Amino acid sequence: MYATPVSNLIDELSKMPGIGPKSAQRLAFYLLKASQEDAQKLAEAIVHLKETVKFCPVCYNVTDEPECEFCADTHRDDTIICVVEEANDIVSMEKTGEYRGRYHVLGGAISPIDGIGPDDLRIKELLKRLEGDEVAEIIVATNPNIEGEATGMYLAKLIKPLGVTVTRLASGLPIGGDLEYADEVTLGSALKGRREI
Amino acid sequence: MPLYKTKGIALNTYKLGEADKIIVLISPERGKIRAVAKGVRKTKSKFGSRLEPFTFIDLMLYEGKNLDIVNQAEIIDSFKEIRADLNKLKYGSVMLELADKVSQENEDSRQVFLLLLNALKELKTSDEKQALLLAIFELKLMSVIGFSPHIDQCAACGVNTKPGNLFSIKYGGLLCAGCIDRDPAAIPLSNESLNRLPEVIKATSHSWKDLDISEKSENDILKLADAFAAYHMDRPIKSSKLLNI
Numbered sequence: 001m002y003a004t005p006v007s008n009l010i011d012e013l014s015k016m017p018g019i020g021p022k023s024a025q026r027l028a029f030y031l032l033k034a035s036q037e038d039a040q041k042l043a044e045a046i047v048h049l050k051e052t053v054k055f056c057p058v059c060y061n062v063t064d065e066p067e068c069e070f071c072a073d074t075h076r077d078d079t080i081i082c083v084v085e086e087a088n089d090i091v092s093m094e095k096t097g098e099y100r101g102r103y104h105v106l107g108g109a110i111s112p113i114d115g116i117g118p119d120d121l122r123i124k125e126l127l128k129r130l131e132g133d134e135v136a137e138i139i140v141a142t143n144p145n146i147e148g149e150a151t152g153m154y155l156a157k158l159i160k161p162l163g164v165t166v167t168r169l170a171s172g173l174p175i176g177g178d179l180e181y182a183d184e185v186t187l188g189s190a191l192k193g194r195r196e197i
Numbered sequence: 198m199p200l201y202k203t204k205g206i207a208l209n210t211y212k213l214g215e216a217d218k219i220i221v222l223i224s225p226e227r228g229k230i231r232a233v234a235k236g237v238r239k240t241k242s243k244f245g246s247r248l249e250p251f252t253f254i255d256l257m258l259y260e261g262k263n264l265d266i267v268n269q270a271e272i273i274d275s276f277k278e279i280r281a282d283l284n285k286l287k288y289g290s291v292m293l294e295l296a297d298k299v300s301q302e303n304e305d306s307r308q309v310f311l312l313l314l315n316a317l318k319e320l321k322t323s324d325e326k327q328a329l330l331l332a333i334f335e336l337k338l339m340s341v342i343g344f345s346p347h348i349d350q351c352a353a354c355g356v357n358t359k360p361g362n363l364f365s366i367k368y369g370g371l372l373c374a375g376c377i378d379r380d381p382a383a384i385p386l387s388n389e390s391l392n393r394l395p396e397v398i399k400a401t402s403h404s405w406k407d408l409d410i411s412e413k414s415e416n417d418i419l420k421l422a423d424a425f426a427a428y429h430m431d432r433p434i435k436s437s438k439l440l441n442i
Contacts, residue, residue: 174241
């Protein structure tokens with residue numbers, strides 16, 4: 001139907017998440033109309049991304065340096081490690097401006113139903129980081145869903161005997177929300193985690 | 198789009214698009230339901246934890262062409278005791294996976310639904326014998342879908358009424374001395390497991406806790422039930438591989 005270069009591009013674009021054949025077609029024709037310079041920039045950005053970005057050997061965040069910015073920063077607290085599921089969760093944690101410790105990216109969460117176990121995650125690598133006496137606390141910042149909770153419980157079982165404190169992010173009411181709409185599990189956990197003011 | 202109400206237990210969820218999820222549920226009247234929960238991954242979603250796996254929910258859904266859409270959900274029982282205990286969670290996950298595999302869309306699933314609900318209620322309050330509970334669930338589930346294990350007569354020849362201690366997954370039951378060679382992969386059972394097997398198969402939600410059975414036999418029977426279920430499902434049960442973590 002289309003000239004080969006156009007249909008090749010449509011095929012490649014439609015492999016991306018959330019892009020169906022129709023959207024791929026629209027993007028391909030947009031690129032066809034775009035200036036040579038813009039198209040070149042996009043192509044170079046993709047190639048550059050694949051060539052330079054890799055996993056940080058310490059925390060497995062994505063980085064284009066030998067170590068990611070959070071591992072290389074000497075002003076951060078070495079005694080706390082915040083464990084997250086994916087690299088983009090680090091960005092969410094950083095936006096809070098409340099955390100100055102180190103990170104560790106697991107690359108997913110334990111999900112028995114999907115057959116994803118501890119061996120599929122970077123848990124051995126995390127244990128290796130605990131070998132010195134430096135780390136005093138692990139903050140489990142996995143998602144507050146069943147897989148995230150399972151991962152948290154598994155990590156606690158594994159790490160607590162090593163004498164390291166394992167904490168979990170509190171779950172409760174979102175700021176700006178209405179109590180009336182809170183479900184009983186969330187509200188119950190907010191009640192359990194209440195604090196003195 | 199017509200609205201309908203049903204009760205259901207959430208079995209599994211899949212991420213969909215930016216902030217949505219597909220929720221797989223089992224309901225008594227409509228069997229398996231696959232429904233989209235819009236925006237459920239956002240922290241301020243009105244659904245909150247109501248659609249997490251294990252939750253027993255009262256639902257209102259829009260009937261869609263392919264997938265239904267969740268409109269309202271209220272928790273009947275969140276089974277949070279299962280979700281907050283790694284062991285219970287592991288055994289419960291196998292139950293959910295199997296219920297998901299055996300149920301079909303638009304098919305009356307009252308028996309599977311009630312079996313799952315009762316098993317989850319038992320699991321919620323049981324701090325021991327969880328392996329036995331899962332084995333009972335697996336064997337009962339197989340019976341519901343038409344694969345009762347044969348233990349009263351030889352599963353291969355159907356004639357001999359005194360089968361031995363070899364359980365053949367392929368033939369679906371115990372083999373007699375004359376039929377041993379028909380399935381070299383048959384699993385040998387210990388005397389205790391063999392003696393307890395009829396009681397395990399007949400156990401009810403009231404009686405199962407009183408079964409006097411050693412931990413070893415419990416695990417042996419679970420292995421057997423697991424292999425039996427996996428054979429009839431035509432594929433391995435993913436979550437039972439993680440029972441040892």
